[in-house]
Amino acid sequence: MPKVAIIGGGISGLALAYRLRQYLADVDIQILESEKNIGGKISSIHEQGFIYESGPNGFLDSNPSTLNLSKELCLSSQLSPANDAAAKNRFLLLGGKLRLLPSSFIGLLTTDVLSLRAKFSLAMERFQPRKQDSSDESIYAFAQRRVGTEIAEKLVDPFVTGIYAGDARQVSYQAGFPRLAAMEKNYGSISKGLKASRKARLATNPESGRSSGQLWSFDQGLGTLTDALADRCGRSKIRQFQASNLKHDKDNKKWIVEGGNGESESFDIAVLSCPAMQQAQILKNLDEKLADIISSIPYNSLAVVVMGFRSGDVPIPLDGFGYLTPSSENRSILGVQWCSSIYRGRAPAGSVLLRAMCGGASRPEMVDLDDDVLAKMIYRELQLSMKIQAPPYFVKVIRWKNAIPQYMVNHLDKIQSIDETLTNHPGLYLTGNAYKGISINDCVENAENTAVQISRWWNRSKERSF
Ligand SMILES: Cc1cc2nc3c(=O)[nH]c(=O)nc-3n(C[C@H](O)[C@H](O)[C@H](O)COP(=O)(O)OP(=O)(O)OC[C@H]3O[C@@H](n4cnc5c(N)ncnc54)[C@H](O)[C@@H]3O)c2cc1C
DSSP: OOEEEEEOOBHHHHHHHHHHHHHSTTOEEEEEESSSSSBTTOOEEEETTEEEESSOOOEESSSTHHHHHHHHTTOGGGEEEOOHHHHHOEEEEETTEEEEEOSSHHHHHHOSSSOHHHHHHHHHGGGSOOOSSOOOOBHHHHHHHHHOHHHIIIIIHHHHHHHHSOOTTTBBHHHHOHHHHHHHHHHSSHHHHHHHHHHHHHHHOGGGOOSSOOEEEETTOTHHHHHHHHHHHOGGGEEEOOEEEEEEETTTTEEEEEETTSOEEEESEEEEOSOHHHHHHHHTTTOHHHHHHHHTSOEEEEEEEEEEEEGGGOOSOOOSSEEEOOGGGOOSOSEEEOHHHHSTTSSOTTEEEEEEEEETTTOGGGGGSOHHHHHHHHHHHHHHHHOOOSOOSEEEEEEEEEEEEOOBTTHHHHHHHHHHHHTTSTTEEEOSTTTSOOSHHHHHHHHHHHHHHHHHHHHHHHHHHO
């Protein structure tokens, strides 16, 4: 019976443990998690009638991995789809005003958010030549090359903020936006690629009537998913343990996980699913080169400011997802989610719940501001952008130091070197959001792929030892 250590109890580690139990008979899995709470970045908090998320807010079903996993865990009745208006109406803060972002190609060609010149570039995108070589570039450079500077500035820059809280001029298009990269490669243009993917989606799921993904959470927040996974894995198999070092006992083919407090335990298989800098720290005595590559994956820090207002104090209709701010606007807020408009039950009757994101690549210093200073700054911004008339009666500030890994240009080269180096360490696996996708869907999918790799390796090595 293989004994497996999974270091890190976020969605990556939990999804891996769940799948591995299905693939390997009699496996003994221990999830070692440094914090008291399980779930990592996923944490749904219930307070004063509000349900707010400290980290992620939902997952799309355009990649079905999380939705399928939720159904498998018998959570279907607790799933909560985003409101239709939230799916359709997303705003940009431009020149201090909220402007509706068109949700279709035709909408983009008729909106007054873009100049005639930008619309012309967009219409001509399908005739732009494919990139001739396979070198990487930033998503900003990619957009500039295909649709011009204005669209890169007004649409792509806030899009990157919304996903990575990152700098579009530094995030890799190949690693950060693999679907766009594939569209250019396979269809020669993004507009042709989008059209094909909409058609395919409607063909495979005609009853949804949707040509793009639906956003999901649960009635009680995303913590429902990580709690259900923890229950399935067995709470007694989850230990509070801060891993600090990993050793390989080659003679006995065992991995020895050492903790900060002098504890140690040996395993047949070790998987690191904690953030990259912790992985690098744990691996540095085992393989300095591997640790160096992993530690070169940078992270951004974020502050999430949650605010509850009386509905009457918010004069604009909150019929949408929220808004994003292009970095050229130089505002304190990266974006605001109108949480109580996105999902049902997020705020008590007569109140609304908003969540502002700040910090990230453009304003990292904001994450270190005092709670009061930060909350006042956010409130002032909301007064300007949303004309809010009275201060919030509910405020929470969550700080995520090293919140989101940034897939910089040439990130895929690092992944290749890591994968090659790992072949020197049989029985050691790395997963988590630092490598092959940051969304919950990516984490679930990568964890599932890792479970397949581990079970194959274990079954092969067992055959060899007979
Ligand atoms: C503010 C915010 C908003 C986001 N919004 C969305 C969204 O709406 N949709 C979406 O799909 N994604 C979103 N994301 C991204 C997504 O939440 C994360 O990429 C994903 O949850 C990461 O999961 P993980 O398990 O890989 O890592 P983590 O959740 O970081 O889990 C790693 C775990 O390892 C533990 N750990 C660390 N060091 C050690 C150690 N030495 N020993 C043992 N354990 C250790 C940590 O305590 C943690 O529990 C968001 C992220 C943030 C921060």
